[in-house]
Amino acid sequence: MGGAMLRRWLEAGLDPARMTVVSPSGRAMPDGVRVTRAVPDERFDTVMLGFKPYQLGGLRPVLAGLAPRLLVSILAGVEVATLAGLTGAGAIVRAMPNLPVAIGKGVVALHGTGELDRAEALMAPLGLVERIADEALFDVVTALAGSGPGFLYRWIDAVAQAGAALGLPADQAARLALATVEGSAMLAARAEASPAALAERVASPGGSTREGLNVLDRDGALVALLTETLRAAAVRNAEMAAAARG
CATH class of the missing domain: 1.10.3730.10 (ProC C-terminal domain-like)
Structure with missing residues (x-):
């Protein structure tokens, strides 16, 4: 899903030089996108978590060192409070995209503690963006739009x-x-x-x-x-x- 989002952002005109992808396997990325096998020792304005939810436990030490202005998570089922206890992010936004984001016709649901305007602007090229006020409903939104x-x-x-x-x-x-x-x-x-x-x-x-x-x-x-x-x-x-x- 993260790869589909990346490709769509690049098609929509995002400068690849602004993107850094952490891929332990070193998987090839589109031209101009920086790829590293480990999280670089530098400050990022926006960080998106796009791994499998079951990997969260093993990545807790890595997440503890993250302190971006905005942390966006597409981890299904992982709540904002859980992420807040693992990172030093200024704001945390859960996002649930679905597969058609790859062609700009997807749905992205958002719920967060701040910076929602920034998160919504980031997701706009992917399709319909909907804010979900009650995080308790996020599982239903994920079932409807994500699945x-x-x-x-x-x-x-x-x-x-x-x-x-x-x-x-x-x-x-x-x-x-x-x-x-x-x-x-x-x-x-x-x-x-x-x-x-x-x-x-x-x-x-x-x-x-x-x-x-x-x-x-x-x-x-x-x-x-x-x-x-x-x-x-x-x-x-x-x-x-x-x-x-x-």
């Missing part, structure tokens, strides 16, 4: 499989499903009406779309399924937060 692309990809695949089950060639069904989702999402994003209202506009009384929607809407099954899906992801985020505090 959401994975759930949507599964839905696209399921629609394609359904088309193939009814006789379409599998490759053709996959193309149709993907293009349908892409176009419908773009239209919904530009429309003044809500997605629910748009669905009603497509569904003529007694028509085929209405019959299909009747299946999706029956007993609130679709909403119940997605609520259960988001709850499972949110619970896992809370479990990771508890592990980080421990």
Whole structure:
């Protein structure tokens, strides 16, 4: 995710000479970006944490030496209070980006103790930026927007499989499903009406779309399924937060 964010920032015009990436493996980075295997002994204005949450414990000694003006963390489930106890940062902001940030069409949720204007300006080239006032809701936001692309990809695949089950060639069904989702999402994003209202506009009384929607809407099954899906992801985020505090 950190790499996707970096590439988008560079595409949006950020000077690569202003970026330093700490990569223990020495992984190659875009031209002009400085890469080091260990945190340099110097002061940085802004630091972003982009490693796996389970690595937090082993990196505590390194984090103790960090004192940037702004610390941005994309570590799922790791709370601001936990990070505040590990670093000397002036302000800490949690950010939850999702995969489409790579093309500037992502979602980035923010929650922090200060410097939110700076954090929002930094994230603006990545897509929609939303501030989350209550950190207790961050696990839900992570489940919806952070994990959401994975759930949507599964839905696209399921629609394609359904088309193939009814006789379409599998490759053709996959193309149709993907293009349908892409176009419908773009239209919904530009429309003044809500997605629910748009669905009603497509569904003529007694028509085929209405019959299909009747299946999706029956007993609130679709909403119940997605609520259960988001709850499972949110619970896992809370479990990771508890592990980080421990």
